[in-house]
Amino acid sequence: MASNGAYRVTAGDKVLEISRTADGGYALNGEVLDVASVSRRGDMISCKFGNKIYDIYLVKNDESSYEIWLNHLIIPVKIEDPLAQLLAKFTKRAHSEDKFEIRAPMPGLITSIRVKVGDTIKKETPVATLEAMKMENEIRSPIDGTIKKIEVEKGARVEKGQRLITIESK
Amino acid sequence: MKSRKIRKLLVANRGEIAVRVIKSAKEMGIKTVAVHSDIDAAMPFVRLADEAYAIGPAPAKESYLRMDKIVDAAKRSGADAIHPGYGFLSENDEFAELLLKEGIIFVGPSPESMREMGDKTAARRLAAKLGIPMTEGVIEPVNTIHGAHAIAKRIGYPILIKAAAGGGGKGMRIVRADSELESAYELAKSESKSAFGDDRVYFEKYLDGARHVEVQVLADRHGNAVHLGERECSIQRRHQKLVEESPSVIVDETLRKALTEAALILVRESKYENAGTIEFLVDGDKNFYFLEMNTRLQVEHPVTEMRTGLDLVKEQIRIAEGNKLPFKQADIEFRGAAIECRVNAEDSANDFFPSTGTIAHIGSTLGVHTREDRGMEPGSEVTPYYDSLISKIICWGKTREESLERMSRTLSDYVIYGVRTNLDLLSWIVSHPKFRSGEFSTKFLGDHFTTAKLSQPNDDDRLLATIVCLQEETSRKATKTTGQNGAPKSKWAAMRFEDR
Numbered sequence: 001m002a003s004n005g006a007y008r009v010t011a012g013d014k015v016l017e018i019s020r021t022a023d024g025g026y027a028l029n030g031e032v033l034d035v036a037s038v039s040r041r042g043d044m045i046s047c048k049f050g051n052k053i054y055d056i057y058l059v060k061n062d063e064s065s066y067e068i069w070l071n072h073l074i075i076p077v078k079i080e081d082p083l084a085q086l087l088a089k090f091t092k093r094a095h096s097e098d099k100f101e102i103r104a105p106m107p108g109l110i111t112s113i114r115v116k117v118g119d120t121i122k123k124e125t126p127v128a129t130l131e132a133m134k135m136e137n138e139i140r141s142p143i144d145g146t147i148k149k150i151e152v153e154k155g156a157r158v159e160k161g162q163r164l165i166t167i168e169s170k
Numbered sequence: 171m172k173s174r175k176i177r178k179l180l181v182a183n184r185g186e187i188a189v190r191v192i193k194s195a196k197e198m199g200i201k202t203v204a205v206h207s208d209i210d211a212a213m214p215f216v217r218l219a220d221e222a223y224a225i226g227p228a229p230a231k232e233s234y235l236r237m238d239k240i241v242d243a244a245k246r247s248g249a250d251a252i253h254p255g256y257g258f259l260s261e262n263d264e265f266a267e268l269l270l271k272e273g274i275i276f277v278g279p280s281p282e283s284m285r286e287m288g289d290k291t292a293a294r295r296l297a298a299k300l301g302i303p304m305t306e307g308v309i310e311p312v313n314t315i316h317g318a319h320a321i322a323k324r325i326g327y328p329i330l331i332k333a334a335a336g337g338g339g340k341g342m343r344i345v346r347a348d349s350e351l352e353s354a355y356e357l358a359k360s361e362s363k364s365a366f367g368d369d370r371v372y373f374e375k376y377l378d379g380a381r382h383v384e385v386q387v388l389a390d391r392h393g394n395a396v397h398l399g400e401r402e403c404s405i406q407r408r409h410q411k412l413v414e415e416s417p418s419v420i421v422d423e424t425l426r427k428a429l430t431e432a433a434l435i436l437v438r439e440s441k442y443e444n445a446g447t448i449e450f451l452v453d454g455d456k457n458f459y460f461l462e463m464n465t466r467l468q469v470e471h472p473v474t475e476m477r478t479g480l481d482l483v484k485e486q487i488r489i490a491e492g493n494k495l496p497f498k499q500a501d502i503e504f505r506g507a508a509i510e511c512r513v514n515a516e517d518s519a520n521d522f523f524p525s526t527g528t529i530a531h532i533g534s535t536l537g538v539h540t541r542e543d544r545g546m547e548p549g550s551e552v553t554p555y556y557d558s559l560i561s562k563i564i565c566w567g568k569t570r571e572e573s574l575e576r577m578s579r580t581l582s583d584y585v586i587y588g589v590r591t592n593l594d595l596l597s598w599i600v601s602h603p604k605f606r607s608g609e610f611s612t613k614f615l616g617d618h619f620t621t622a623k624l625s626q627p628n629d630d631d632r633l634l635a636t637i638v639c640l641q642e643e644t645s646r647k648a649t650k651t652t653g654q655n656g657a658p659k660s661k662w663a664a665m666r667f668e669d670r
Contacts, residue, residue: 007640009636009639009640011627011632011633011635011636012626012627012631012632012635014632016632016633016636018636018637018640020644026637026640026641028633033633033637035633035634035637035638037641043530044530044531044587045638047634047638049630049633049634050630054634055531055533055585056634056635056638057530057531057587057588058638058639058642060642064643066635066639066642068634068635068638068639069585069587069588070627070631070634070635071585071625072582072585072593072594072597072625073594073625073626073627073631074590075627075631075632075635077635077636077639079639079640079643081643
């Protein structure tokens with residue numbers, strides 16, 4: 001995760017830094033937040049926060065961007081995922097003239113390779129899945145191009161910074 | 171003049187008012203027929219009716235305003251009467267005339283009295299003849315910009331331009347200076363033309379800070395007429411009512427007597443029949459001025475029903491059957507106070523701009539002595555084709571204070587998700603000290619409301635929103651891994667295994 005392992009979230013007009021706790025909960029400034037889901041029907045979620053239960057309607061706008069309807073409020077929420085940020089940083093670093101090298105942003109297990117050598121792909125096409133920190137992370141191509149080289153297999157354990165896939169730009 | 175029992179009623183309307191009319195008809199043992207546009211096929215009013223007929227595409231001009239298709243549906247279904255609701259064809263004398271010719275009962279006034287009282291300039295002529303006070307203005311439509319300038323000069327600014335055929339704030343413009351006159355005049359004419367197919371407009375003096383008070387009447391064809399008290403409808407935006415209540419805090423017994431007498435004189439003189447509403451402006455010195463008559467059922471009629479215990483639609487139907495009013499003025503009892511709020515699909519933060527979308531959730535929280543008239547349910551689409559009214563909430567109380575407390579509580583607990591509404595604005599209005607104390611006018615929103623008055627999220631709201639989104643985000647990414655590792659221990663367990 002990022003330096004402090006926290007998510008940066010913009011909710012309404014404020015930015016919050018939320019960290020995960022060991023048991024899958026959330027904390028703000030080290031204080032564990034007492035939030036639990038009670039039930040869910042489609043995008044209607046009942047949540048217990050402290051001792052009160054709220055009905056919430058969740059709208060997903062696009063990647064990491066949501067709208068939460070809470071009573072008479074509509075709160076826009078934008079999540080900056082530390083993992084996603086890291087992935088983006090690593091693929092960027094591998095940039096050379098006409099080649100992109102995708103490297104592992106963190107140690108983990110390759111759970112799938114979604115392309116083969118010679119495939120023509122579009123920017124944002126998922127090329128591999130890396131399991132790390134109990135989460136499946138999709139690794140996406142940063143450019144339009146052709147798969148030049150694949151240096152890992154499904155099931156491989158990889159180290160941080162290890163080269164995975166090389167893509168040649170068109 | 172013979173009375174004729176209605177056995178099957180076609181409702182030439184949609185949404186909440188269609189639902190409301192169908193309910194009363196059913197309670198009278200009358201079969202009901204809905205007509206609907208294509209996009210309304212799944213609306214609650216269509217299902218509630220005993221029969222339903224599609225009458226065309228979404229635009230009202232091709233469906234709800236098509237007299238031929240509606241008459242055809244009436245004939246096919248064997249309906250012997252049509253209730254027009256409000257809006258659409260409800261104040262169209264040609265439609266009433268056509269039904270007369272076809273031998274179908276129109277639940278409303280005769281074409282003649284519709285022409286006499288529904289046409290704003292004709293109604294002003296009659297009121298002038300009867301000596302009913304009116305704001306300074308013209309009785310005849312203003313046909314040229316040259317004439318407009320001359321009349322503006324005579325009555326002085328601010329002036330109000332209104333559609334002769336109008337209603338619902340359409341074709342209405344306030345002009346405060348000569349420089350605004352020409353564009354306002356042209357806009358009013360074109361708006362009026364597109365809304366009513368009639369571009370005649372007339373001018374009257376605009377009363378700044380006046381209050382809108384109207385009198386509900388019922389009249390039969392045998393010359394009997396009663397008033398059902400007043401409603402105050404000063405809280406408006408874009409010249410459209412948002413909050414209505416009865417009684418009005420500024421109407422004392424003397425003023426009430428004067429208003430209701432003026433209303434009944436107009437009703438008798440125009441030989442008006444069925445339900446109608448006479449609208450007045452009341453200034454700070456309690457002078458009143460006749461505005462216009464609505465020759466139909468009003469959106470805000472439930473306020474009167476809550477106070478009098480009457481069902482206005484049933485009375486309308488009985489009158490249309492040719493019956494005598496079953497009560498006299500002295501039999502009408504007025505109890506307590508009632509208030510109505512119109513829940514609209516609109517964005518209070520964005521100049522009340524209409525909003526559209528699919529209603530995902532409606533959480534009604536009605537308590538005692540509270541009524542909701544609603545024509546939509548979860549899954550219903552709010553489209554740009556029709557008006558933005560989703561629901562009307564009406565609360566009764568022994569006193570005004572109690573009715574307002576009840577409304578305030580109902581609104582604050584009421585949620586609609588999926589479509590932006592004015593629920594938060596209504597909540598703010600009903601709890602505003604000036605509204606509570608009764609010191610308000612038609613300028614209330616202009617004087618007191620800014621978007622900064624709307625609710626803002628507090629720290630807890632933001633935290634809750636954040637965590638719900640984080641959980642959504644991570645559970646989408648982590649489905650596989652949690653599966654491998656067995657059941658997760660977190661409090662979000664329930665959520666993770668729900669289907670998306």
